[in-house]
Structures are given as C-alpha cells and as structure tokens.
Amino acid sequence: MSHGDDNGYDSGRTDDAYSTIGGTRQTRTRLPDGEGGDGYSAPRRPARVSRSLVTMVGVVVLLIAAIAFANMGGGRGDGDDGDPGSAGSKPGAASTGATGTKPVTGKNGTIASGFAHDDQGAQSAAANYSVALGSAEMFDKAKRDSILNAVIAPSAVGGFRTTLDQAYSAGLFKNLGLNDDGSTPAGFTFISRTTPIGTKVTKSSAARATVEVWCSGLIGLAGEGSTKPVTDGWFTITMELEWVNGDWKAMTHSQKDGPAPVGGDTRASSADEIAGAVNGFGGFTYAR
Template sequence: MSLDDDNGYGNDSGRTDDGYSTIGGTRQTRTRLPDGEGGDGYNASRRPARGSRSLVTVVGVVVLLIAAIAFANMGGGGKNDNDGGSGSAGNKPGAASTAATGTKPVTGKNGSIPSGFAHDEQGAQSAASNYAVALGSDGMFNAVTRRSIVRATHDPAVVETLLADLTKAYSPGFLKNVGLNDDGTTPSGLTFVSRTIPVGTKVVERSGDTATIEVWCTGLVGMAGQGSTKPVTATWFTISEKLKWVGGDWRIESSSQTEGPTPVNGDNRASTADEIAGAVEGYGGFTYAR
C-alpha cells in the first residue's frame, strides 16, 4: 500500500485544505446559489463559485486521505464499456441494469450495515451501493462509529492499515474545517449533514470471487442551522469499488472516486437553514436494494 497516489485509495485520492472539497464526508462540487437576505448560512451572500472538486473517497484502502485532509482536483475517471452500458452513445444500459429483479433484499446486518449479499453481480452491486451509503455518512466523523463502519465494509486484511490512516485524516484540524468540534461532535444549535445517495450502478468487471463496481452517486454535505457558515450543498460523483468475496460476503479491497456525471442545476429555490435542518432530522436514511 502506498500513500503517494493523487486521486483515490489505490491509485486514486488526496485531500486539499477544503474540508468541503465528500465519501466519508467531503467530496464536492461547489454550487453558487442565489444571493439573498438574512443572516443564516442559506440566505447570506454566497462566496464566489470555486472550481469543481471531488470529495474524499474514504472507501478505499491503498491511498487514503493524506495528512493534508482535503481533496485534490480529480481528473476524468475511467469509463469502461460493458453489458451494463457506459455513457457513450449507442451503448445504452439495458432494462435489466436498473429494473427490479424480484430478488428479496438482504435481511442480515453487520452492526447497522446490511450484509449477506448474493455471490453474483446483483449482490455485488447491492453491496457496493450500501457500502457507499455507509462510508458517506456522518458516522465516519466519529472515531467509534468509523471503526465499526470500516470493519463492516472492508476486507479484514486491509482494515487496520485503513483505520490508522483515517485516524490521521480525521484530525481535530480537519473536523474544525468542516464545522465540527475537535471530537467530531456538532456545535450546539446546528445539524451536520453528510449523506451519499446511489443513483445507479455498473458492473465493470466480474470474475469468480472479485468484482469491480461503479456507483454513480449524489451527496449532501454541510452544516444546517441558523448561523451556519458552511451551508449544505449537493455534489455528484462516481465511486469505483474493487470488491472481494471474503467470509461469505462482498468486502471492499480498494476504491477510487471521480467527479460527476453532473446534471444541470434546476431552478429550485434554495431552502432556508431551518428547512434543511428539519428535513435532515425528519427524513432518515435507507437501505439500498435493486
């Protein structure tokens, strides 16, 4: 394992000084929202839009979040054509790549994370999607829950090295940069948001006990509440997870992340800080299944 790659775990990621530049909590494209009136982080004048950056991929193993703890600019990720379809013209995904399969979702749990995925392509896609959700959650910012998440999603052979690197990555300085207290707790009166939502999956490669799955995601990250200086914003990114069949389930060996594909922003009015905080508290997460 090496820490000298520049865009992911295992030839894939680094961080810059911007804690908001998301998985595991920071990986994002800045979006300039309309200027408004008011004193909270959602109605105040916005800062100039920054160049797009991918957030951190806390899912991988070989090149983790380096000591700088922010995100380096990401280049275009590999687009591999296969039966699941790439984005290129004339090679569209078939109905089976997105349609419900009729197979019941897994019922097992490893802690709070689904487990017991099928030893086939569908199972690998479901595992990759669920792992993306877990590794992009706010639980990654707490040392105790972070250990549980990493152990539940990764090959045991890489867990201890990954945890050691993540401990350095989630330093008090980094946590402060994203608006949290030194121990990862949220300041009084605010609500911290870090969520990853899978939009689709693609099987890049599958051979016996290994699989490479791409998960196209959108995510939310920021601080909601009156007085927030880091409003919740949306980002789009694609995570490539290299999975291995270990102990009767799919586990992550390494992963990388690239920016986009990103759709054009709609004309929706930006919600207030209180509306965003209320939505986060009122709408829970979900278990992904096809």
C-alpha cells in the same frame, strides 16, 4: 450472467486489474477546477460568490476519504474480463431496472449484510457501503471503526483505519465548522449523506467484483447563523469488492466528480428546514 458454480456465481470469469491501485499507478483525485471545465455541454449559470467557497469546501470534504482510500495498496494483476456487462459493452434492456430480488438476508449492526454471491449482490453491497462510508458517523472515531469493521475486508481494514484516522483530522473538522474532536457544535446539525443514483459492474469473477456507484451527496452544518451551509454534489465511487466469509466486502475505494446535471431553479431551503428533513427522513437499504 451464467451461474455455473455452487454459489450461483460465474466462476469461469477471470479477475481483472483494479487499475488505480498498486505499483506506481496511484489514483489522482482531481480537485475542483472552479467555474466551467465540468465537461457538461450546457452552459452553467454563474455561481454566487457567497456559495462558491462553501461549495469548494464541501466537495473537498466529500473527496477527502476517497483520496485516503485510493492511495492505499492492494492492487492485483491484469486479467481478461469475460463479463457481458463490463465497460465498453452495450447495456442490456433491463440494465437500469430493478431486479425484484430481495437485496440482503441480514444486517451487521445498522449496515446491510448477507448479499447474494452474484453481480446483483455486489452492486447492492457497493451501494449500501457507499452510504455508510459517506455518512456523518464517519466523523466519529468509534462509529467509524465500527463501519469499517462491517464493510471492509479483514485483510484491508487495518490500512483503511490508519489512513482514515489521519484524514479525519482536527484541521478537517475546523474547516467544516465542527469541534476539534469532530462533534457538532451546540445548536447545529451536521449533515453528511450519500445517496446512490445507480450502479453497474465493470469487472467480475467468482472472487472479485468492481462496481461503480453514481451518487449525489449532501454535506454541511445546518443551523441558524451557520457559516458552512449544506451543499450538494455529484460523484462516482468505484469500489472493488472481495467475496470473503460468505459476503461481499470492500477492498478498495476511489471517487471522481460527476456526472452532474445542470442545477435547477429550486429555492434553497432554510437551515431549519434542512435540519428537520435530515432528522425526520431515514435512510434506505439499497438494492439492485
């Protein structure tokens, strides 16, 4: 990557369209197709009926915010992509290795901020913002607004807030076993966590960067007698970022299923073990 401008970012590259936003090119988020059809060549073991419905609900909830994000406006015109790490290019030798560079210089509340004005900074921002937008705090109105103010570009935050206020509804909370206001019933622990596995830049310029974040996630209600046990999922988030006020901020957000590995044979933990793990293990600041 060339560092041709004062901020150490290659301003010679042109913007590229974010193809899922704007005009009639709306994102179509595919809901689960049931057994099979996951595109993974290895045969899958039959799912237990008792977990099938719960898994379906979990995946739908993981996607609900993505549906809301992706259907908002904010597209831009097509442009050439001059980034050597863009889609279709062969990854460099160190493309999956850590850079060793400190990811951020500060925090905005509990969320990392002050990302570098380069591809590494954009990837670090997208990873950390994916964690925040997939957290249990998003189910609380006041905390959700705080998260959006921290990670969304000022020009887009109003649209995100309006759309998500509609998405996080009493009906959604009920399907997850939560109270009507999104709070957790007594005796239970609500879990919603997103864990980035890797990141890559697919489009970039001095002002914009599109980053894909491959993630695993947990969602569900842990506790004795829970009818919505914690399930896991795999998905890829695509986030378009804008360089504004000296930091990367999200303009758009979309999500699709996978890539997902074949499930292992690890014994499922008890509700108490899961709740204890979530309460006992803190999160990370993610860096490229």
